Amino acid sequence: MTTMARLETPFVSTLPGRYYYDPAIYEMELERIFSQMWVCVGRADAITGAGAYEVVTVGRESIIVIRGRDDVLRAFLNVCRHRGARLCNEASGKLKGSIQCRYHAWTYGLDGRLIGAPNVLSDEQFERALFGLLPVALEVWEGLIWLNLGDDPASIEDQLNEPIIERFGGYAAFARYDVGNLKVGKRIAYDMQANWKLVLENFMECYHCGPMHPEFCRLLPGYKTGDVSDYVNGEAVSLAENVEAFTITGKASRPPLPGLLQEDLRHYYGFVLQPNVLLNLLHDHVVMHWLIPNGPGRTVIMCDWLFDPQVMARADFDPMDAVEIFDIVNRQDWEVCELTQLSMGSKAYQSGGVYVPEERHIRAFADFVLERVR
Ligand code: FES
Ligand SMILES: [Fe+2]
Numbered sequence: 001m002t003t004m005a006r007l008e009t010p011f012v013s014t015l016p017g018r019y020y021y022d023p024a025i026y027e028m029e030l031e032r033i034f035s036q037m038w039v040c041v042g043r044a045d046a047i048t049g050a051g052a053y054e055v056v057t058v059g060r061e062s063i064i065v066i067r068g069r070d071d072v073l074r075a076f077l078n079v080c081r082h083r084g085a086r087l088c089n090e091a092s093g094k095l096k097g098s099i100q101c102r103y104h105a106w107t108y109g110l111d112g113r114l115i116g117a118p119n120v121l122s123d124e125q126f127e128r129a130l131f132g133l134l135p136v137a138l139e140v141w142e143g144l145i146w147l148n149l150g151d152d153p154a155s156i157e158d159q160l161n162e163p164i165i166e167r168f169g170g171y172a173a174f175a176r177y178d179v180g181n182l183k184v185g186k187r188i189a190y191d192m193q194a195n196w197k198l199v200l201e202n203f204m205e206c207y208h209c210g211p212m213h214p215e216f217c218r219l220l221p222g223y224k225t226g227d228v229s230d231y232v233n234g235e236a237v238s239l240a241e242n243v244e245a246f247t248i249t250g251k252a253s254r255p256p257l258p259g260l261l262q263e264d265l266r267h268y269y270g271f272v273l274q275p276n277v278l279l280n281l282l283h284d285h286v287v288m289h290w291l292i293p294n295g296p297g298r299t300v301i302m303c304d305w306l307f308d309p310q311v312m313a314r315a316d317f318d319p320m321d322a323v324e325i326f327d328i329v330n331r332q333d334w335e336v337c338e339l340t341q342l343s344m345g346s347k348a349y350q351s352g353g354v355y356v357p358e359e360r361h362i363r364a365f366a367d368f369v370l371e372r373v374r
Contacts, residue, residue, distance in 0.1 A: 011354035012363045015370070020195040020344040025373060026296040032372040033275050035059035038139065038146040038156045040277045040290045043184065043304070044073060045143060051095040051110060055088050057292065058147050063136050064088050064099070065145060068110040073140065075147050076133035081114065082106045087133075099133070108133050142180035144277070144290075160273055167271040169233035174269075176259040177281050182306035185285070185319035188327060190301040194337035195344070196276070196293040197369065199301065202337050203270070203278050203289075205359040212332045215325060219243050219250060220268055227358045236267035246282040247321035248328075254284040254311050274368065284311075285322050289330075297341055303330060 019025050041056040042065070053066035055078060062078040064087065078087050080101040087099055087108075098115065099108040107116030112133035120126050137148040139156045146156055161171065168174045192199075202208065209216060209223040217224045222237035239245070245252035246268060256265055260283060269281040280287040285307050292300040305323050343349050355362055 009354075010357050010360075012360045013354055014201075014352040014362075015197070015366045016352040017344040017346065017349035019369070019373075020198060020341060021296050023296050026195075026293070028373045029369070030059040030293070033369070034293065035061070035149040036372075037150075037275050038148045038153065038159050039275060040144050040146050040273070041065065042145050042290070042302070043143055044140045044145050045183065047073060047092075047145075049094065051097060052093075053088060053095060054092045055090065056147070058136075059149055061136075061149060062086060063147060064133075065138065065147075066095070066099070066110055069097070070111075073138055073145065074110075074112060075136040075138040075145075076108075076112050077136060079134070080106055081131040081133065082117070106131075143182070144180075144288075163271060163273055166232055167234075167269065173234055173264070174281075176261065176264060177257060177286060178259045179279070179281075179286055179288075179306065181309070182257075182286055183309045183312055184304045185307040185312055185317070186305040186323045188303050188323075188330075190303065190330060190334060191294075192299055192301060192334040192338060193297055194299060194334070194341035195297055196291050196299045197365075198337040198340055199291055199299055199333070200272060200274075200278075200365060201362050202333055204272060204362045204365060205355075207356060207358040208336060212336060213329055215248075216329050219246055219325070225358075236269050239266045239268070245284060246325065248324040249321055251321070252284065253318070253321055254307070256283045257285075257308055258310075274365070280326070282322075284308075285319070287322075287326050297344075301330075301334070303327075 035058070039058050041058060042054060047054055047065060047067050050067055050069045053064050056063050056065060063075050064078045065073060065075045067073050080087055080103065082101065082104055085101050085103040087101055095110070097110065105116070105118050106114060109115045112135055114128045114131045117128065137153045139146045141156055141160060164174050165171060206223045219240060220237045221240050243250040247253065265283045267283070270279070272278055276291040278289040285305055287303065287305055289301050289303045292302070294300050305319050305326070307319060311317060
């Protein structure tokens, strides 16, 4: 036996390469993760007025999210109950009070009830109440729309509270940011060539921050060491001493978010809400990403920069000093995720790689995936 073989490795293995490209595993993830958990699909304030809708994809399903005459948001499978034609084929729009199928003109109310079926409704044998659109569970949480395709979904709090309480050591510090009342000052959609899990894993570690994010580390030097594994129970990274704000210039150009305490003002918190949201809390804005897996090796990432609406109403409001810095960080991250994706099919990565000690907390995410997919 060699000396090497006797050494205990401090490294923990990653998922094997095939978890990042195998279509069968991806399908399994759609079924057992994205079709069974609450998944974020966008912002409630983007769908305004009766009849306004967005079409989103969760798991394998196309879903209409639509605002009713009663101002309530509802979600339905985007499938006509007659012969299955897709009902809404645009990404978004505004309907005049009903959803009509193009094929044989079955018509549904904004609440999903079947209200018209030419030459059929007069037939007493036809129980139209049975042929309404199939609803999907929907919750608005902190201004975000979350859908759950499961038959008997757990409460959304069960899914989201735990990671928040773990990150902040309670709910109160997170609540001070009042994310649900912030508004979008800028949105960028990124279409990148990497598996959704690489994006999450990359976000969960900062071992890469020193080499990859010099601009970010200049503002938040705590990340230079790469060890964020202890950032639980409310621990945060602080802005560098000579820096006023997390902006491209390092200068502050906005007042703090209204609910924050003095102790919050120089802090940055980043955390993940599985399965598809990344949140970054800064003293004067919040950066939120939500991921839309689009194949084993492709992910669309929506990134919103959120601000206090009162600040946005000012004539001189300009979000770009906040946008520029995080857009740089985003593009650096996507670049390395794409570089990693290229190697997932190599025999060098057949059994995966390793998480170094600074990254080993990510193994919990790998275990979560395995538990669901196996
Ligand atoms: S498929 Fe929709 S009305 Fe026939
Ligand atoms: Fe990064």
